[in-house]
Amino acid sequence: MDYTKVADKKELMPNTMKLVVVGDKEVLLANLDGAYYAIANKCTHLGGSLVKGTLEGGIVTCPKHKAQFDVKTGEALAEAKIGFIKMKVKDEASYEVKIDGDNILIGLP
Numbered sequence: 001m002d003y004t005k006v007a008d009k010k011e012l013m014p015n016t017m018k019l020v021v022v023g024d025k026e027v028l029l030a031n032l033d034g035a036y037y038a039i040a041n042k043c044t045h046l047g048g049s050l051v052k053g054t055l056e057g058g059i060v061t062c063p064k065h066k067a068q069f070d071v072k073t074g075e076a077l078a079e080a081k082i083g084f085i086k087m088k089v090k091d092e093a094s095y096e097v098k099i100d101g102d103n104i105l106i107g108l109p
């Protein structure tokens, strides 16, 4: 697997998210109390940018229709909602994160 440096640790305060681009992939990088995680940024519902949503307790909520994902695994935890209609969403891809000194690296298959 190839690892690519995507950020310095100091760019990502605890409990914040950042959009990084690796090749042609948009990746949401998150710092959860000093541990780093990476999942695909594009919502599996209708493509909302997850990094524009919220991160609380390790759960990312999509800004568009409120689907929720576990930032550690990419697992879908809550359905998207449009009005009274709820729609199942697929899990997000998740990526390996490696720390090398102050550098944050992501491994893409």
Ligand code: FES
Residues within 6 Å of the ligand: 043, 044, 045, 046, 047, 048, 062, 063, 064, 065, 066, 067, 080, 081
């Ligand atoms: S685009 Fe994310 S919930 Fe609809």
